[in-house]
Structure formats: structure tokens, C-alpha cells
Amino acid sequence: MVYPGLSTKIDRVNHESASSEISSDIEKSLLRSIARSQEIEEEIATDPSKFRILTGDRPTGRLHLGHYLGTLDNRVRLQDAGVETWVIIADYQVIMDRDEAGHLSQRVLDLVADYLAVGIDPSRSTIFTHSAIPALNQLMLPFLSMITDSELRRNPTVKAEHEATGGRPMSGLLFTYPVHQAADILFCKANLVPVGKDQLPHLETSRVIARRFNDKYDAIFPLPEALLSTTANVLGIDGEKMSKSRGNTIELAMDEDETAKQLRRAVTDSDRVITFDPVNRPEVANLLQIAASCTGRKPEDIAADIGDGGGAKLKAVVTEAVNERLRPIRAKRSELVSDRSFLASVLAQGNAKANNVAEETLDQVRQAMDMNYQG
Numbered sequence: 167m168v169y170p171g172l173s174t175k176i177d178r179v180n181h182e183s184a185s186s187e188i189s190s191d192i193e194k195s196l197l198r199s200i201a202r203s204q205e206i207e208e209e210i211a212t213d214p215s216k217f218r219i220l221t222g223d224r225p226t227g228r229l230h231l232g233h234y235l236g237t238l239d240n241r242v243r244l245q246d247a248g249v250e251t252w253v254i255i256a257d258y259q260v261i262m263d264r265d266e267a268g269h270l271s272q273r274v275l276d277l278v279a280d281y282l283a284v285g286i287d288p289s290r291s292t293i294f295t296h297s298a299i300p301a302l303n304q305l306m307l308p309f310l311s312m313i314t315d316s317e318l319r320r321n322p323t324v325k326a327e328h329e330a331t332g333g334r335p336m337s338g339l340l341f342t343y344p345v346h347q348a349a350d351i352l353f354c355k356a357n358l359v360p361v362g363k364d365q366l367p368h369l370e371t372s373r374v375i376a377r378r379f380n381d382k383y384d385a386i387f388p389l390p391e392a393l394l395s396t397t398a399n400v401l402g403i404d405g406e407k408m409s410k411s412r413g414n415t416i417e418l419a420m421d422e423d424e425t426a427k428q429l430r431r432a433v434t435d436s437d438r439v440i441t442f443d444p445v446n447r448p449e450v451a452n453l454l455q456i457a458a459s460c461t462g463r464k465p466e467d468i469a470a471d472i473g474d475g476g477g478a479k480l481k482a483v484v485t486e487a488v489n490e491r492l493r494p495i496r497a498k499r500s501e502l503v504s505d506r507s508f509l510a511s512v513l514a515q516g517n518a519k520a521n522n523v524a525e526e527t528l529d530q531v532r533q534a535m536d537m538n539y540q541g
């Protein structure tokens with residue numbers, strides 16, 4: 167596994183410590199996580215049975231290419247490598263604050279369709295929702311007792327979420343959602359969470375809660391570790407973060423013509439000679455990166471092939487790469503969305519399995535806390 171940018175970061179830290187400057191704790195812990203992720207990848211290759219993965223998404227809208235290339239494809243890779251995988255559809259995270267909560271049942275089933283279409287296999291991976299697993303949610307109560315309000319206030323993601331609300335008061339659920347997320351991870355005793363680096367503070371909260379519970383009551387929970395994604399970060403067609411609200415996404419659910427139309431709107435520049443230059447030509451570089459991620463080729467090679475073909479040729483090449491890569495996924499997806507009862511049955515099966523495991527864990531927690539009064 168190659169972690170983009172790792173060697174330059176290590177060089178920088180070495181340089182800084184050589185000049186006796188201390189790099190920030192955040193930078194150091196990021197480097198530690200990157201190095202540890204590399205080790206974990208090697209351990210997975212030799213013995214995938216050592217790991218149990220928990221990962222998930224908020225059902226806020228249809229999945230797009232950024233999700234697919236950034237996380238979904240990686241999940242499928244880990245599942246196929248033989249790691250037991252649990253996928254939570256985080257419906258209680260949709261009601262935290264700014265996300266709109268309409269049409270939830272449709273969004274949830276659409277998400278199941280997206281998952282299955284990209285290759286998450288319900289016979290190997292468990293797909294379930296917060297709202298169907300009472301024992302998972304109950305874990306939140308003892309977990310809330312393990313953390314202080316000032317620790318939560320310092321969580322950078324909680325801070326960022328709060329800022330995104332534009333100064334409106336923060337709901338109690340938003341304030342405490344890292345604790346809820348700890349319950350997502352710990353109820354099934356997952357020891358590995360594939361994340362982007364923005365989610366690292368949450369994982370730290372989960373580890374703190376697990377450690378404190380284990381110390382205070384009984385050693386029930388493994389300390390979950392982060393597995394940082396190795397894939398290049400793909401941006402939207404305007405070079406900004408790919409997100410539905412910006413209208414810059416390529417959705418899995420679009421057809422080939424819609425994809426072509428969307429990519430014709432992509433931002434490029436006036437230099438007809440296409441080069442891969444992320445610093446000076448970020449939008450062009452992003453389009454090349456999308457084509458590269460879809461084809462498994464190098465962005466520099468794709469740029470060389472396009473030569474002086476300009477933005478129009480670049481867009482045509484990217485459109486073909488995206489449509490080619492998504493074709494089988496889209497075919498499967500459109501078949502799946504027409505069978506809502508099948509999608510519901512996949513969820514019912516996952517929820518049943520998650521409920522069994524959550525009940526078991528909650529029983530152990532009651533036992534550990536001396537709350538088992540009925541023998």
C-alpha cells in the first residue's frame with residue numbers, strides 16, 4: 167500500500183526534530199496513524215480474521231463518485247480480503263442538526279442499493295441501521311458517563327459541525343454524537359475503523375471510552391484502531407469538495423448522458439496542453455485524478471495521451487473513464503432499486519444479526535456494572 171505524501175511528511179518531521187522544533191501533536195498523531203495503517207494492511211494480508219471492521223454513512227442522499235472512489239471501493243476490497251465487515255446506516259445522525267431528515271426510508275433503501283451495487287455482499291457484510299438496534303443505543307448511557315463535557319467541546323469535528331450550523335444552538339445529540347459513534351463501533355467489538363483523517367478525533371473518543379470502561383468495570387471492549395484510506399481524494403467538477411449541496415457531484419445513480427452533461431460543466435483552464443500539476447492546475451489535476459482512479463492508470467500518463475487536446479478532450483476522456491467504471495455498478499443498481507422488498511429484506515437480515523450481537527454486548531455490560539438483578 168502506498169500512502170500518498172507519507173515520505174515528504176516524514177522528511178518534514180525528521181527535519182523539524184533535527185532542528186529541535188517540535189511538530190504539533192496533531193501532525194505527530196496523524197503520522198503515527200499512517201504508519202500504523204500500513205502495518206495493519208500487512209497484517210490483513212496475512213491474517214484477515216484478526217480484524218472486525220465497523221464503518222458507515224449517514225443516509226443524507228445518494229452516493230457519488232467521491233464516496234465510491236474514496237471509501238466504498240476500499241470497503242469492498244477489505245471485505246473481499248476476508249475481513250468481517252459491519253456497515254451502519256447512521257439514521258440517528260441525520261437528525262442531529264443541519265441535515266434535512268425528509269424521505270428517510272427511501273434514502274435508507276437507496277443506500278442499501280448503492281452498497282449492494284458497488285459490491286458489498288450481505289452474506290459476508292452486515293448492513294444495519296441505528297434505529298433498529300435498541301441495545302446499541304442503550305450503550306450510549308454508560309458511555310456518556312465516561313466522558314466530560316469539556317472533552318466533547320474540544321472535539322474538532324463537533325466544533326466544525328457547530329460552526330456549520332451558522333451559530334444556531336447545538337442540539338444535545340450533535341454535542342454527544344462522538345459518544346453515540348463509540349457505541350456504533352464498540353457494540354460489535356470492532357477493532358478497526360476505516361476513516362478519513364477528519365474522523366480521527368472520533369476514533370480517539372471511542373478509544374478513551376473503551377479504555378475507561380475497561381478500567382472501571384471489566385475489560386470487555388477492544389480499543390478500535392483507525393485504518394486510513396490509501397486512495398487519492400477526489401474533488402467535485404469545480405475542484406471543490408464533492409458534495410450534493412454544491413451541485414458538483416457525479417452520482418452513482420446518474421446515467422451516462424447525465425454524467426457527460428455534468429462533466430461538460432467541469433472547470434478547466436485555457437492552457438490547451440494538458441499536464442498533471444495539482445499545485446498550479448488543481449481543477450485539471452482533479453479531473454485527471456478521477457480518470458486515473460477509474461482506470462487504474464497514472465494521471466501523468468493520461469495527461470500525456472491527451473497532449474494538446476485541451477479541456478474538451480480531457481472532459482471526453484474523463485467521461486468515458488467514469489462511465490466505463492460505473493457501467494456494471496449502475497446496471498446492478500437500477501435492477502436493485504426496482505425491488506424494494508428485497509432491499510428491505512437485506513436490511514431486516516442485517517438488523518437481526520446486529521440486534522443479537524448488541525444484546526449480547528449489553529448483557530456483558532450489565533454484568534460488568536453489577537446491573538444484572540435477575541440472575
Ligand code: TRP
Binds near residue numbers: 222
Ligand atoms: N459519521 C460518519 C459519517 O458522517 C458515519 C458513521 C456513523 C460512522 N457511525 C460511524 C463512521 C462509526 C465510522 C464509524 O460519514
